[in-house]
Amino acid sequence: MRRPLTPLDLARRAFKLFAARPAVEQGSERFSYAEFGARTFRLVRALAARRIGRGDHVALLAFNTHEALLAYHAVPWSGATLVPLNPRLSEEEYAFFLAHCEAELLIVDAALLPKVADVRVSKWVIGEEFEARLADQSPASLSLPVDLDEDDVITVNYTSGTTSDPKGVMLTHRNVYLHALGLMYHLDLRPTSVYLHTLPMSHANGWGGVWAVTGAGATHVTTSETATEIVVRDVERHAVTHLSASPTVLRTLADPVTARRAPRPITVTLAGSPPHARFLADLMDLGYRPLHAYGLTETSPLVTFSDDTPDVRDHSVQERAETFARQGFESVTAGEVSVLDERGLPVPNDGETLGEVVVRGPTVMKGYFKNDAATRRALRGGWFHTGDIAVLHPDGRLQVRDRVSDIIVTGGERLSSVEVEGVLYLHPSVREAVVVGAPHATLGEAPIAFVSLHAGSNVEARDLVSFASSHLAAFKVPHDVRLLSDLPKNPNGKFLKHVLRAQARTVAG
Incomplete structure (x- = not known):
């Protein structure tokens, strides 16, 4: 018998099988799976009353709140497509994306409403108005849409902010269902797991966590704040067992100034900017279990995991960290x-x-x-x-x-910036490091490093050049190291190499 593959089936099962278990925790608010299911069905009916259905696009502009998580379940259940928007974009970008995706409706956090106040689209504001709409509807369970096709688009996720070449990634029900199964397997998510949403849900659907956690019957911990002190607080308050974020966001967990031992074994999934071995070793020494993954929004997103395989399990922490710094093997799905x-x-x-x-x-x-x-x-x-x-x-x-765009060609040699960054991270004073190419009169390009240091470090740029020289071939050694208090990053924590490349060009010119 053919039945569409959809993460909604994972939710349907969770609402029934784990009805009494905690589904969502946010501060002092708690929802069981039965209660979260009832809220999902109320929102589905509210959307239907608004005549939202198959083929329609519903945009979401919100922080990592339980209302945002609700939209990931209810909007697809209505037959519509969800369009999550990053809450850190500009007013001009929101106007463009909402027009480009042809949104019929925007569900928006009250704090973000001023950024879209002038955009001509119907809006449901999260807060009292939103809760009133839910209260007007029945909480009775609903069957999956009868016309649902697994190849229907479940989300459109924008990865490019340019108006000349917008890239709204269309992911299908089948895509994200199979990805969720892979995530449940590799993260070993269980009904007793507690998953902290530190990664923005708007970023590739929280790397698929919005559905995988539900599928496992585990507990979502949502929060609108991602400052390090808030993450540490929530890890302890909610007995968190899993979280995911880019290495740049998580680096403060292992920073000597702020580092604290994990209160229990915690699986930390890292992707985005490649983590370096020293950082992974520091996390392991603090009691975390780092799981390095790789992927893009276009692949739902994670397609490889650096699993703790038997061949490395008995190795030292440093040796295992060097292995885990690689992106690993294909995901099972x-x-x-x-x-x-x-x-x-x-x-x-x-x-x-x-x-x-x-x-x-x-x-x-x-x-x-x-x-x-x-x-x-x-x-x-x-x-x-x-x-x-x-x-x-x-x-x-x-x-x-x-x-491809970051490879440095110097004197005819192809140089990986990641390799040079990895050496710089071996220095105990280095907190962040990015290497880019700068124009050079005879070599074409030369590697330039931008570095931020741990608090209290008094290392100078020439010391880091000397350190790199002792570990790298001559053509790979940075021609210059520029010390900054912090390195520029995008809203998802990735380093903005194009900004640093422009600075390098200005200096070289």
Whole structure:
């Protein structure tokens, strides 16, 4: 019997099987799965009363709150497509994205309403108005939509802020259902698990956590604040067992000034900017279990995990950390992940030969919304082309070296900025490090490092150049190191290399 693959089935099962268990905790608020299910069905009916259904787009502009989590369950159940928007964008960007996605309705946090006040779209404001709409509807359970197709688009997630080439990633019910199963397996999510949403839900649907946690019958801990002290507080207050974020966001957990031992074993999933071995070792020494993953929004998103396999389990913390700094192996539901050279052939497992990471499998997006040209470029040749450059090690583990655009060509040699950054992170005074290419009269490009230091460090730039020289071939050593109090990052915690590259060009000029 054919039945659509959808994360709504995971929710349906959780509402029934885990009815009395805690579904969502936020501050002092608590909802059981029965209560969360009832709120989901109330919102589905409220959307239907507004004539929202299949083919419609409902935008969401909110922090990581229980109301936002509710929208991830109820909007797809109504048959509509959810369009999550990053709460840290500009008014101009919101106006563009809401027009581009053809939103019928915007569910918006009251604190963010001023940013979209002038946008002509119907708005439901989270707060008393929103709760009144729910209260007007029945909490009785609903069946899944009879016309639901697993290839229907469940979310449109924008990854580009440019109006000239908008990339709204269309993920299907099938995509995110299979991704959720993979996440449940690799994170070992159980009904007793407690998952803290430190990663913005608007970022690739919280890396799929919005549905995987529900599927496991585990507890969501939502919060509108992600400052380090808030994360530490919630980890202790809610007995958190799992959280996910980029290394730049989590780095303060291992910072010598702020580091605290984990109160219990906590699985920390990291993706985005590649974490370096020293950082992973520091987390492990503090009692965390780092799980390094890799993926893009276009792949739902996570397609590889650096699992704690038997071949490394008995190694030292430092040796295991060096292994876990690689992106690892294919997820059980990702399909095929490969690294191809410029001829389209697989690179050897030598840890040296560079190629592009490509993916083909059931979690790859349907395409970009209203951008056929970008879709064709990304899905050419039967693969999704990530634009990430990587090597394969003899043990089969994948390791991303750089973005195609971030490779530095110096004196004819191709240089990975990630490799140089990894060496800089070995220095105990380095808190953050980014390496970019700057114009050079004879070499074409030269590596320049931007570094921030741990509080109380008095290391000078020339000390770091000397340190790098003792670990790297001469052509890889940064020609200059610039010390900054903090490095620029985007709202999701990724380093803004284009900003630093512009600074490097200005200095070089």
